């Protein structure tokens with residue numbers, strides 16, 4: 109899922125992502141994550157960063173210390189202290205010039221193979237803390253040079269820093285790559301002659317030392333398209349796509365990062381940065397509240413337990429980083445009232461019920477209110493098209509954190525909303541659940557609370573521009589259908605459906621705990637999790653086997669596993685599925701009754717498939733229901749939220 113840059117600007121200007129938090133986009137992602145991080149993961153991230161550093165530099169970092177002002181330091185073996193976070197607001201350039209440990213560790217290095225240039229200013233590992241490098245590899249030219257070791261990279265020796273296993277790691281990586289290159293000409297061709305390792309120099313145009321100055325980086329054979337200052341994006345991307353991914357994988361295995369994963373690309377450049385790789389390797393899954401902060405770390409490994417103890421000890425007596433995490437009853441009541449009234453506004457089509465929540469004197473307030481109004485209209489139109497009536501909409505609001513002071517709060521919460529509807533000529537009650545994650549700022553003005561900002565991904569955002577459908581004939585068709593007997597579907601389909609219900613996150617039934625499967629990484633911050641979830645459903649539940657093209661492992665996943673469009677194509681063109689129907693709503697809705705639990709629907713916007721949902725059942729009139737991630741849905745009518753005329757649907761039969 110991609111968000112247009114226009115929308116992005118709107119989001120920043122209005123200080124809100126009310127309608128359009130498509131999680132993929134960098135900016136929405138940043139807004140959300142920044143806010144979220146402030147709320148509940150700052151401290152966890154800090155501990156994970158420090159543990160990664162301690163594992164990466166075991167002979168150099170002695171301990172961690174937290175002083176009374178909440179400043180956190182690494183204590184180096186030399187006695188020197190290195191500050192974790194200077195708490196200064198910095199823009200990208202500021203971070204580059206004056207990076208602290210927190211800045212350096214902030215962007216997660218992606219371990220999965222990539223053939224595309226990274227988004228603007230996504231440069232994981234390109235920020236360096238010189239105090240740390242000085243400490244580990246030498247703080248002067250002379251000292252560094254005394255630490256250099258002759259290192260065999262295959263056809264001759266190069267100088268590389270002998271400290272902290274840097275030279276050893278380079279040798280091991282090159283040994284593996286050289287072996288592979290004997291049967292792989294493309295790999296051989298990108299190795300020699302190497303462009304160099306140790307070279308005491310400043311990064312061009314700056315007063316910062318290059319990592320080559322410390323003898324911890326190697327440039328392999330040069331191609332003129334390798335460096336962002338030499339080559340256009342297009343050329344860089346072309347070179348990137350042709351670069352043998354095995355070379356990158358092996359370097360990463362030995363704790364080297366690759367400049368090909370920076371938006372300021374440097375494709376021939378590999379740099380020994382164990383802290384960046386270790387963090388990516390062990391803390392790639394999104395942290396969940398119920399986890400220990402070190403969940404994922406190799407706690408059985410010698411030393412790691414000791415590091416965890418040191419970190420826990422340092423933070424034991426520390427004041428909470430956030431100003432207050434006290435549960436505040438008044439705020440809690442207010443939040444619940446907001447959701448109650450929003451639901452009632454939809455049911456009663458009465459906007460007055462929510463008007464008071466918004467400060468309509470501000471641009472944001474007006475806009476957010478207008479958005480709610482559109483939503484109410486959309487849902488009513490959908491009722492008419494469907495021939496149903498919503499009889500009850502109720503939200504289970506789970507507040508995760510409240511921080512702030514007496515008249516200004518930021519609240520993070522999960523909301524699971526159940527929509528009950530009945531067909532006009534029936535009495536059976538149908539239930540659909542949609543789960544959303546919200547970050548909300550509320551403020552006391554004069555004598556009442558108002559929402560000043562809110563971030564959430566609206567499940568109806570793609571349908572608000574509803575154009576007139578041929579409502580009457582659609583309704584006639586839908587209401588004339590009868591219940592479908594789906595009990596004869598095979599076990600693989602049944603198990604796929606069970607898996608989908610169990611792990612549909614915020615939309616799930618309470619007994620499943622509103623969770624994703626922790627075994628898998630959550631890709632919502634990185635482009636959306638819908639295809640990842642559909643793939644899991646087919647693999648874990650449906651027992652389809654993984655293969656080279658469709659694959660997930662600890663390091664990452666292939667395109668067809670992760671990307672909605674590629675997933676759809678892979679299934680269709682590799683014999684695992686076939687097309688039932690394709691087109692806009694009016695063209696496909698009749699065919700939608702052929703869908704069986706375990707089949708899937710791909711949603712196409714402006715020619716690009718942006719979402720995929722798995723069919724998990726049918727309602728009391730046989731209308732197909734889907735389950736998916738983000739927004740999380742559980743047994744929701746397949747088109748609800750997707751009625752914009754420009755949207756096209758791929759209805760796909762999966763061959764179990």
Ligand SMILES: [Zn+2]
Pocket residue numbers: 320325326327374376377378
């Ligand atoms: Zn380099």
